[in-house]
Amino acid sequence: MRAARCEVHGDPDKIVIREVPDPVAGPGEVLVGIEAASVNYPDVLIAADRYQVTVPTPFTAGSEFAGKVLAVGEGVENFTAGDAVMGSAFGGAFAEQIAVPASALYPVPDGLDMVHAAAFNVTYRTAYHSLTTFGEVKAGDWVVVLGAAGGVGTACIDVATRLGAKVIAAVSTPERAEACRELGAVETIVYDNEDLKARIKEITGKGADVVVDPVGGAYSEQAFRAIAWGGRFVVVGFAQGDIPRIPLNLVLLKGAIVRGFEIRTLGTHLPEAVEKGRIEIERLVANGMKPYVSEIHPLEAAPLALTRVAGRQTTGKIVIDTTA
Ligand SMILES: NC(=O)c1ccc[n+]([C@@H]2O[C@H](COP(=O)([O-])OP(=O)(O)OC[C@H]3O[C@@H](n4cnc5c(N)ncnc54)[C@H](OP(=O)(O)O)[C@@H]3O)[C@@H](O)[C@H]2O)c1
Structure with a gap:
């Protein structure tokens, strides 16, 4: 072959x-x-x-x-x-x-x-569990997705929107921002041209409820600084190459939850969540996802x-x- x-x-x-x-x-x-x-x-x-x-x-x-x-x-x-x-x-x-x-x-x-x-499977299970099992997303939440035009990012826009959340898609170019809008993002930020932290605060007022981060690098801390009190920051990957080091005083001040997500080991650690997610994901697919x-x-x-x-x-x- x-x-x-x-x-x-x-x-x-x-x-x-x-x-x-x-x-x-x-x-x-x-x-x-x-x-x-x-x-x-x-x-x-x-x-x-x-x-x-x-x-x-x-x-x-x-x-x-x-x-x-x-x-x-x-x-x-x-x-x-x-x-x-x-x-x-x-x-x-x-x-x-x-x-x-x-x-x-x-x-x-x-x-x-x-x-x-x-x-x-890889991107949608990653998106679903990052948002729900780890990000505890609720209908009406502001969800910031970094690298939103990528594989994981587009799946996050789709899943979060179907769960009733409002997605802010953060990307590197206006063309990628347009693609994210077509997929359901209500707001976009071109992080190579705009101040990511200031724009998230401007759009949300109180800050983001959930950040899903498959990118890393300098964008992570900027997004973390714009999280609401009690917000959830889900670490998914480091496509940018650099692993960020976020000061812990920010976690304290924001009462934030930082969680790492890894699909490879999810079934070993959380088999019940995987089974519950499988049923919910099938329901969403039946509805056109x-x-x-x-x-x-x-x-x-x-x-x-x-x-x-x-x-x-x-x-x-x-x-x-x-x-x-
Ligand atoms: N934890 C897990 O279980 C899990 C599961 C799947 C994937 N991942 C990780 O999630 C990340 C995204 O995966 P993916 O399949 O969605 O990748 P992808 O389709 O290539 O998307 C990655 C996005 O990251 C952004 N990016 C920023 N800086 C970049 C750089 N220097 N090089 C490449 N991309 C850069 C790009 O968007 P802009 O140009 O708009 O910035 C790109 O669209 C990867 O790090 C992957 O390893 C983790």
Whole structure:
């Protein structure tokens, strides 16, 4: 089969398309014929060996996919050949087939085609739990989303809006701000041109109830300084590269809650929240919730797709059509 291979750690343009042996489903595993895969920012970090977990080379890039079950390994009872599934793994998604533990798969909910299913799980589960389980968002709350035009950001706009919150989308360019408005943000801030803290205070009056931060760097402290008393600040990632150090006196003065969110370990620590979230997310999908997919590329263009995400050139989700 064809696969996008990372043979040395580094920039995404080092990734090459190779013919590799088809995978086989071992005990407890499911073999999936991938129809679509999506790019997540951690794919860039994993390729560069800058992620929390090192994936040794050579490996197949890509961490999220959707497709049909081709075969199941010994002991797998909850999936059968032909089932439509979506899933995630530390690598292997930018390929024609993948073998993964059955626990890494979810049935594709009614309402999502393969392209949108491939782009759904990581960002929407991250958005949902960042906002609800960790951010305790309520209808009417002011929610500031940093990096709002990205994959996690656009999912946060969608989920927060559907939960009745008012989203302030913070982004780097007016074009990205316009895209966020079309997705439901009621206000936008172009943080490369405007004073983020002053604008959040001006829009909200009392400050933000919730901040979701997948960006880090200097934007984090500016947003934190504009949080309301008792506000929740959810740390999701550091796409900007620098890990901010926020003075604890600000946390004291604002009676704020700072919480870190990590989807990778959520099921281990909060299995009940994951199950409750699964039901609620399915309900939202049944009501029309789906990711914003702005580009679809063939497998050969996987290095280009990753380069565009790394270079801040994309909005929403980028999908790789592994069948093209
Ligand atoms: N904790 C978790 O469980 C979890 C789950 C998923 C993702 N994440 C993390 O969340 C972050 C966002 O992921 P994503 O998939 O949404 O990525 P994405 O689609 O690439 O969006 C990231 C956004 O960050 C902004 N940004 C600011 N400085 C940047 C820089 N120097 N390079 C790249 N982007 C920059 C960009 O928006 P502007 O240009 O508008 O600023 C971009 O739209 C990543 O750090 C990822 O690792 C964490």
